[in-house]
Amino acid sequence: MRLATTVALVALLAAPLLQAQVGKNQGLVDPNLADRAALRALPHMSDALADAIVSARPFTSAASLDQVAKTLEAAQRPELYARVFRQIDLNHASREEIMLIPGMTSRMAHEFEEYRPYTSLEQFRREIGKYVDAAEVARLEQFVFVPLKLNAASSEAFMTIPGMTSRMVHEFEEYRPYTSMEQFRREIGKYVDAKEVARLESYVTLE
Numbered sequence: 001m002r003l004a005t006t007v008a009l010v011a012l013l014a015a016p017l018l019q020a021q022v023g024k025n026q027g028l029v030d031p032n033l034a035d036r037a038a039l040r041a042l043p044h045m046s047d048a049l050a051d052a053i054v055s056a057r058p059f060t061s062a063a064s065l066d067q068v069a070k071t072l073e074a075a076q077r078p079e080l081y082a083r084v085f086r087q088i089d090l091n092h093a094s095r096e097e098i099m100l101i102p103g104m105t106s107r108m109a110h111e112f113e114e115y116r117p118y119t120s121l122e123q124f125r126r127e128i129g130k131y132v133d134a135a136e137v138a139r140l141e142q143f144v145f146v147p148l149k150l151n152a153a154s155s156e157a158f159m160t161i162p163g164m165t166s167r168m169v170h171e172f173e174e175y176r177p178y179t180s181m182e183q184f185r186r187e188i189g190k191y192v193d194a195k196e197v198a199r200l201e202s203y204v205t206l207e
Helices: 002-019 036-040 047-056 062-069 077-081 106-114 121-128 134-141 166-174 181-188 194-201
Strands: none
Touching: 036 047, 047 062, 062 077, 106 121, 121 134, 166 181, 181 194
16 A cells, blocks of 8 residues: 555656646746846847847747847857747757757757657657756756647646646637647637737647
């Protein structure tokens, strides 16, 4: 009985980690959610660039953020991205997007691609942990996410989307099963504007 209780407790404690599909944040600023003051405090950030980031929202990929930040010198952008970043989709990001992660190497980018498709962040931790230590896996994790399946993801998984609320999770689940992304846009568009629908949509899939 004691063993069964211990196993159950371990499973319960591990559940949030297994459910999480967006990497655990270690202080990384979200360019879609940060206010202008928070952006202005970042390295190499000017008033003009902060305004450009706010105006260009929503960023649905790291590449879209990089397009705006290209006013900076190439050597400055990695320093900025160590503080603010739009997480990449582990299953679909291009090699160029993966290389935007600060400290990324061509060898590690290859390992990111090697294990596709990822079904969970736990798989990412396990596979990438073959090459770097736990601290580096945790650092890399905050830059990535695994797309959440609209018709199957749990409430806990949906709550890992940046800026998600319990009310919006309820709306995500209310309209299941989704048969198309157009249906998702139509239903969720009853509650938030088109920009926010696009931001949320970038984290989910019907695959």
